[in-house]
Amino acid sequence: MTIEFRDLKRQYQTYKSEIDQAIADVLKSGTFIGGEPVKVLEKELADYVGVKHCITCANGTDALTLVLLAWGIGEGDAVFVPDFTFFATAEVVAYAKATPIFIEVDERTFNMDPQKLENAIKEVISEGKLNPKVIIPVDLFGLPANYLEIEQIGLKYELLVLEDGAQGFGGHINGKRACSFGHAATTSFFPAKPLGCYGDGGAIFTNDDELAELLNSLKVHGKGKDKYDNVRIGMNSRLDTIQAAILRVKLKAFIEHEVEDVNKIASIYNRELNGIVETPYIPEGYYSSYAQYTVKLHNKEEREKLQNFLEALEIPTIVYYSKKISEQTVFINKMKEYETDNLTDRVLSLPMHPYLKDKDLHEILKNIQLMLK
Missing domain, CATH: 3.90.1150.10 (Aspartate Aminotransferase, domain 1)
Structure with missing residues (x-):
């Protein structure tokens, strides 16, 4: 057999009966958006990570976008991102009309260098053209970023910290799991990620009750208590029920x-x-x-x-x-x-x-x- 870079076919064959049954159950239910599999998955993911809230969405890029939207990030704001990572981390900043500030990474860990980060924050403050607002560290290649120092820098300069855990899910620092750092965290369920579905998918994690409530509104067209009463401008970004059912099976294997x-x-x-x-x-x-x-x-x-x-x-x-x-x-x-x-x-x-x-x-x-x- 050919050596696979990431063998999703072998994974499927290992859990074929459970995955097939999970998909069949969704097909029988006729509920393809939302439903019990999504709710249960969000609870299981939140429990695993160790936070109060998990809000699933359509993909990892939307997860980042939704948090920046919820925080009101926009034109004139500076958002600090690592220069060595996937494009989406900076793309969402530009999409919000904010300015990404690129930070060199620690060449040993591939993750954002805290000292270079603080230097860049000082420089932005000194120039006075942009308002420093958010730090987005990335857990590259599965290794959590240096949150022990980055969170302290964020506190020092009153900046929000958004963990991009698209690649870091499952990692931890002294037992504190990836996607539990910062004011909010995101991950991706793109098939090749540590925990991947069979399409696109993403999630946001937070302990902030108000932020979680806002995100649940924003991801469904800014809905209010009634989905036909839209109280704000939002997005259409929901995790499909079939993907949630597949992820429940794969999360069990991931943990075990x-x-x-x-x-x-x-x-x-x-x-x-x-x-x-x-x-x-x-x-x-x-x-x-x-x-x-x-x-x-x-x-x-x-x-x-x-x-x-x-x-x-x-x-x-x-x-x-x-x-x-x-x-x-x-x-x-x-x-x-x-x-x-x-x-x-x-x-x-x-x-x-x-x-x-x-x-x-x-x-x-x-x-x-x-x-x-």
């Missing part, structure tokens, strides 16, 4: 073994690749859900050579990300140049999922060692 399994695989990768490539750095007290297992090569040429070698053997690899957000066409020239180790030239993500067989893992490692030793 999947996060633990990817960490076991990561430990083997780490041991066998130590000294050959730069393996992921996990700070003390942190636990990653390994949305991706990302290593660093010495340079772009070495990465391309390895990637091409593995591709010829039908071993998939992916570069997350080939461009920083500030280098995207839509944002280029809107950020000051800075000197940094260009991660975009060195990173490479290897196959990682809970269903990676020992023989496939051995094949991957054997060929990386052969190529680079």
